[in-house]
Amino acid sequence: IYDKMLDIGAGDGCVTQRCSHLFKQVFATEASRIMCKRLSEKGFNSFCTVSLEDHNVLVNGPYDVVTCFNVLDRCSHPISLLRHIKDLMKDSGRAVVAVVLPFCPFVENGAYQKDPEEILKVKGISWEENVN
Secondary structure, three states, X not given: OEEEEEEEOOOOOHHHHHHHHHEEEEEEEEOOHXXXXXXXXXXXXXXXXXXXXXXXXXXXXXXXXXXXXXXXXXXXXXXXXXXXXXXXXXXXXXXXXXXXXXXXXXXXXXXEEEOOOOOOOOOOOOHHHXXX
């Protein structure tokens, strides 16, 4: 069993829940207030924020594992997000990241979509072309 996990963009917590038995403490971030409420109802320490510089995220770290599932393709600063993930981990920590392929990044802005401000270069459209 590990000490702490942070799930970035945890949504309703279904994936978080599948991993939770491996950790003494599970923390989750989510932009949606409704999803934060659901995370709390499931017993997770949830922070309703889009910033990994949020006080609650920082004071509870460092984390053994930071997960980021299907978030990099929906945020405006994916490269900065990856740097923040690294900073939040223990020296021996691990990041677990997943993106949908083919990679088609955009940021939701109300009813509209816009391009991210940072471009994360992903080549190829299949898993085999992108694994490393």
